[in-house]
Amino acid sequence: MAQSIDDGLKNLYYGKYAAAKADFEKVIASRPNEERAHYYLGMAELGLENKTGAAAAFQKGLTAVPNSPLLTAGMGRIDLISGDAAGARQKFDAANTATKGKNGDVARAIADANTEIKGGDKQLALKVMETLLNNEGLKKKDQYIATAADYIELGDAYRYLGGENGGKAIAAYEKALELDAKNAEAVMKQGHVNYNAKLLEQTVAEYAKATQLDPNYAPAFYELYQFYYTPRPRQFSLAKAKEYLQKYLTVSDQGDRVKNEYYLASIMYYDKDYDAAIDKAKGLMPQANDAYKLKLDRLITLAYLTKGDSLNAQKTFDTYVQRIGKDKMELPDLKLGSDVYSRLKSSDSATMAQNSAKSLEYLERYATSDTVKDLDRYEEVAKAFQQARIFAKAADWYQKYADLKVEKKEKPAAVDLYNVGINYYLASAGTTTDTSILAKSVAAFSKLATEYPDLTTGHYWQGMANAAKDVEAKSGVALPYFEKYISMAEGDPAKNKAGLIKAYTYLMVYYYNKDDKTNMQKYMDKLAPLDPASEPLKQIKDVMASKNSAPRAGR
Numbered sequence: 001m002a003q004s005i006d007d008g009l010k011n012l013y014y015g016k017y018a019a020a021k022a023d024f025e026k027v028i029a030s031r032p033n034e035e036r037a038h039y040y041l042g043m044a045e046l047g048l049e050n051k052t053g054a055a056a057a058f059q060k061g062l063t064a065v066p067n068s069p070l071l072t073a074g075m076g077r078i079d080l081i082s083g084d085a086a087g088a089r090q091k092f093d094a095a096n097t098a099t100k101g102k103n104g105d106v107a108r109a110i111a112d113a114n115t116e117i118k119g120g121d122k123q124l125a126l127k128v129m130e131t132l133l134n135n136e137g138l139k140k141k142d143q144y145i146a147t148a149a150d151y152i153e154l155g156d157a158y159r160y161l162g163g164e165n166g167g168k169a170i171a172a173y174e175k176a177l178e179l180d181a182k183n184a185e186a187v188m189k190q191g192h193v194n195y196n197a198k199l200l201e202q203t204v205a206e207y208a209k210a211t212q213l214d215p216n217y218a219p220a221f222y223e224l225y226q227f228y229y230t231p232r233p234r235q236f237s238l239a240k241a242k243e244y245l246q247k248y249l250t251v252s253d254q255g256d257r258v259k260n261e262y263y264l265a266s267i268m269y270y271d272k273d274y275d276a277a278i279d280k281a282k283g284l285m286p287q288a289n290d291a292y293k294l295k296l297d298r299l300i301t302l303a304y305l306t307k308g309d310s311l312n313a314q315k316t317f318d319t320y321v322q323r324i325g326k327d328k329m330e331l332p333d334l335k336l337g338s339d340v341y342s343r344l345k346s347s348d349s350a351t352m353a354q355n356s357a358k359s360l361e362y363l364e365r366y367a368t369s370d371t372v373k374d375l376d377r378y379e380e381v382a383k384a385f386q387q388a389r390i391f392a393k394a395a396d397w398y399q400k401y402a403d404l405k406v407e408k409k410e411k412p413a414a415v416d417l418y419n420v421g422i423n424y425y426l427a428s429a430g431t432t433t434d435t436s437i438l439a440k441s442v443a444a445f446s447k448l449a450t451e452y453p454d455l456t457t458g459h460y461w462q463g464m465a466n467a468a469k470d471v472e473a474k475s476g477v478a479l480p481y482f483e484k485y486i487s488m489a490e491g492d493p494a495k496n497k498a499g500l501i502k503a504y505t506y507l508m509v510y511y512y513n514k515d516d517k518t519n520m521q522k523y524m525d526k527l528a529p530l531d532p533a534s535e536p537l538k539q540i541k542d543v544m545a546s547k548n549s550a551p552r553a554g555r
Contacts, residue, residue: 015218020043033064035068058074069098081117096128112156115160125156152185173190174190184210191207222252245266269299274306278303294324305336337359341359342355375404378401382398422461456489463503473510485503501531505531508536
């Protein structure tokens with residue numbers, strides 16, 4: 001019996017959920033009151049993306065073993081998946097209290113649910129694992145003997161808390177390796193910590209090390225596939241994604257036919273055999289559960305989109321959204337929706353505007369739907385609004401991007417602050433100047449000048465943004481910023497010609513309005529060599545000439 005449960009746990013470890021399910025069903029058939037078999041059967045069902053099957057397994061277990069803390073924790077996991085955080089917490093607390101925090105299976109069940117599932121309490125996960133592993137003050141017979149799995153779960157709790165906890169996560173995974181030197185999961189998860197820290201080379205090295213440590217450990221091959229399939233700089237490589245997906249399929253659960261066939265369809269997509277990918281995905285639909293139907297719909301939509309058939313991509317995508325409901329769309333759905341609607345072409349300008357608006361709506365939801373704030377997603381949204389010439393929204397998102405950098409203890413680069421300022425500047429322009437938006441532009445450029453005082457950019461654009469409030473150059477509000485810019489830029493007039501022309505022009509007109517002929521002439525003399533055809537220069541010369549030639553009173 002123990003061997004059968006161990007077989008199932010081993011298959012769970014290797015990501016072979018169909019095989020694990022069969023193992024646990026055998027145990028339950030011969031021993032219906034085995035609570036661990038019921039719980040891990042539910043976990044196997046979740047691995048197969050069958051939430052209904054998992055809930056049924058946990059519930060059947062509770063019928064056989066009423067008040068089982070382990071199965072109560074399993075039902076708490078189902079509550080979390082369903083969005084009922086309060087109900088989940090009640091079950092987790094009951095399970096933890098019943099075992100006094102000293103049952104490894106129960107503690108890991110609670111911690112794993114709260115780290116892996118959206119809406120989980122990461123602090124609870126850490127507390128539960130720390131309590132399990134703390135033997136201080138306990139008699140030897142009452143002390144808990146830790147396993148590698150416990151330290152991996154502790155590492156996960158630290159990893160999901162993020163920030164400065166990354167080092168603690170690594171230490172916990174190292175402790176797991178001290179107990180089980182061949183544990184590929186611990187090595188792979190050290191790679192996850194590096195990925196969160198954007199240490200991409202180290203990430204790949206750890207994933208590869210996990211595959212070398214245990215060549216049958218399918219999850220590490222899957223992570224390498226996902227790494228290279230992610231469309232980000234220094235990651236994306238279809239050739240490598242395909243290579244590692246094929247290696248994953250070689251060692252994955254051969255009994256999980258739908259999943260394997262789905263990935264084979266993915267390989268067809270990578271090979272640019274889009275029609276074959278679409279046909280295989282459509283053929284799998286009748287055997288697929290709800291979770292895989294969604295994956296197949298995404299693949300079909302993506303294949304249509306990539307082959308250039310945006311109309312069929314839209315048709316497939318819209319049918320899919322109608323089926324699941326807009327409020328239940330996941331991150332990949334929102335990104336795909338943005339891509340689909342951004343590719344649609346129409347000769348009708350109103351239709352194009354509607355498509356662009358839908359694309360941007362999906363993209364904004366994509367950036368904000370996940371509790372984990374992501375710099376790349378924020379920047380992608382900002383760029384999309386800028387490209388669509390919706391400058392105020394672009395500026396808002398560039399500001400969020402800069403703020404998120406600060407939140408992550410990174411200093412915004414000069415270009416980040418410039419992007420905020422320039423987009424607010426562009427947004428303020430119109431038939432009348434929007435002074436409230438222009439004030440945001442001034443603030444952004446002021447911050448740029450303060451944070452990067454040795455760059456001319458902040459000083460120049462402070463001048464430009466303030467000059468937009470003073471288009472007739474009468475108040476002189478832009479004066480100190482242009483003067484600072486000029487003092488820095490005049491050393492290289494060829495490089496800074498355009499900016500100097502703007503600054504000289506403003507100052508020339510300002511001093512003309514002030515009837516300060518000395519300073520006016522100073523900037524006229526500076527402007528003339530750079531822009532001899534300057535219209536403001538010509539007008540002032542004409543006015544001055546007219547005044548000089550006019551007959552004096554009394555003659």
